[in-house]
Amino acid sequence: xxxxxxxxxxxxxxxxxxxxxxxxxxxxxxxxxxxxxxxxxxxxxxxxxxxxxxxxxxxxxxxxxxxxxxxxxxxxxxxxxxxxxxxxxxxxxxxxxxxxxxxxxxxxxxxxxxxxxxxxxxxxxxxxxxxxxxxxxxxxxxxxxxxxxxxxxxxxxx
Amino acid sequence: xxxxxxxxxxxxxxxxxxxxxxxxxxxxxxxxxxxxxxxxxxxxxxxxxxxxxxxxxxxxxxxxxxxxxxxxxxxxxxxxxxxxxxxxxxxxxxxxxxxxxxxxxxxxxxxxxxxxxxxxxxxxxxxxxxxxxxxxxxxxxxxxxxxxxxxxxxxxxxxxxxxxxxxxxxxxxxxxxxxxxxxxxxxxxxxxxxxxxxxxxxxxxxxxxxxxxxxxxxxxxxxxxxxxxxxxxxxxxxxxxxxxxxxxxxxxxxxxxxxxxxxxxxxxxxxxxxxxxxxxxxxxxxxxx
Numbered sequence: 150x151x152x153x154x155x156x157x158x159x160x161x162x163x164x165x166x167x168x169x170x171x172x173x174x175x176x177x178x179x180x181x182x183x184x185x186x187x188x189x190x191x192x193x194x195x196x197x198x199x200x201x202x203x204x205x206x207x208x209x210x211x212x213x214x215x216x217x218x219x220x221x222x223x224x225x226x227x228x229x230x231x232x233x234x235x236x237x238x239x240x241x242x243x244x245x246x247x248x249x250x251x252x253x254x255x256x257x258x259x260x261x262x263x264x265x266x267x268x269x270x271x272x273x274x275x276x277x278x279x280x281x282x283x284x285x286x287x288x289x290x291x292x293x294x295x296x297x298x299x300x301x302x303x304x305x306x307x
Numbered sequence: 308x309x310x311x312x313x314x315x316x317x318x319x320x321x322x323x324x325x326x327x328x329x330x331x332x333x334x335x336x337x338x339x340x341x342x343x344x345x346x347x348x349x350x351x352x353x354x355x356x357x358x359x360x361x362x363x364x365x366x367x368x369x370x371x372x373x374x375x376x377x378x379x380x381x382x383x384x385x386x387x388x389x390x391x392x393x394x395x396x397x398x399x400x401x402x403x404x405x406x407x408x409x410x411x412x413x414x415x416x417x418x419x420x421x422x423x424x425x426x427x428x429x430x431x432x433x434x435x436x437x438x439x440x441x442x443x444x445x446x447x448x449x450x451x452x453x454x455x456x457x458x459x460x461x462x463x464x465x466x467x468x469x470x471x472x473x474x475x476x477x478x479x480x481x482x483x484x485x486x487x488x489x490x491x492x493x494x495x496x497x498x499x500x501x502x503x504x505x506x507x508x509x510x511x512x513x514x515x516x517x518x519x520x521x522x523x524x525x526x527x528x529x530x531x532x533x534x535x536x537x538x539x540x541x542x543x544x545x546x547x548x549x550x551x552x553x554x555x556x557x558x559x560x561x562x563x564x565x566x567x568x569x570x571x572x573x574x575x576x577x578x579x580x581x582x583x584x585x586x587x588x589x590x591x592x593x594x595x596x
Contacts, residue, residue, distance in 0.1 A: 168308070211407075
């Protein structure tokens with residue numbers, strides 16, 4: 150049974166059709182061609198598919214595409230302002246928080262959601278915000294450095 | 308696959324009546340979407356998220372009423388839960404990841420009836436009840452009798468959990484929820500233990516004690532023999548040790564990829580001991596001697 154999904158992605162109204170069994174991740178990647186959001190574990194455990202859904206980070210792989218109806222969604226494609234990267238993206242580059250890069254869009258989205266809530270995150274806030282994201286390359290320290298740098302830049306401290 | 312978004316509990320119930328075993332209820336989807344992809348597509352998916360009135364947290368006298376569509380994150384960030392129901396709060400705080408907590412509903416965690424369901428040992432020791440809607444009327448059922456086996460509840464294929472009612476624990480009581488898992492975030496509990504105690508007026512013995520065990524039996528269980536043995540007794544280290552061993556013997560764990568049964572029994576013993584020690588200290592200001 151095919152459903153018509155009218156939703157708002159990165160500030161733009163978009164429409165597409167999906168089956169009831171289609172995940173929001175499949176709908177984003179395969180129907181709408183937003184390939185920045187990554188498919189990895191497909192069971193809600195690794196965070197590669199993280200998007201911001203009505204202001205909250207969620208795993209799009211275990212969310213129904215049908216739940217996008219009437220929702221506001223932000224994907225990694227929605228962060229940069231033209232050629233100017235979002236402060237979180239720039240901080241990941243500047244601190245070297247990327248190796249293979251596959252987990253990076255999910256991380257950046259989780260961190261953006263965190264810094265939308267607070268620009269003075271505690272160590273506990275940071276751990277909570279990204280403990281649902283797995284990175285097999287970096288060993289996490291550089292990611293934490295990037296989060297601090299992005300927070301400082303957004304708050305005008307750096 | 309048929310798909311419906313009922314707008315009322317009655318409409319949902321009539322869909323469940325019509326499709327019977329073919330129907331699968333979905334809310335947050337964090338478990339059901341995985342089943343759809345890796346196990347089996349149901350004949351009919353009933354998305355209950357559009358039903359109004361199931362998403363509130365409300366105080367009602369000495370109870371907190373939590374709608375079945377309330378997310379784990381909404382519970383975790385609710386100040387009344389944190390203050391009045393810290394054992395329940397702790398389980399929601401330790402629940403999977405932020406992404407999952409933002410989506411998963413408390414009703415889904417309960418109705419999934421996984422032996423390792425994070426919220427279940429706390430709900431058992433808090434003596435919470437579910438409000439169950441059936442075509443022939445509503446009933447209130449304690450979670451003690453609600454769970455029938457892994458994935459099985461008294462809802463069967465025809466009922467819907469609409470609300471949970473959690474009584475505030477007695478004055479002076481303290482409790483903890485302790486989870487053992489290899490990894491903190493995202494990991495399913497190898498063992499979960501909830502403890503809630505009320506010391507007697509002299510703060511030397513236990514007026515009341517409740518112990519809930521998760522992931523060590525086909526359903527979450529209360530360690531009722533251990534509770535009966537402890538009730539009314541003066542608390543000392545020997546009693547706590549005896550209780551911990553007894554709780555382990557009340558569990559009937561399986562061996563799986565997360566742990567052997569033998570290891571799970573040891574963990575039940577360790578967590579029960581720690582849970583009793585920590586709760587006693589929190590309630591009386593004294594260490595178990």
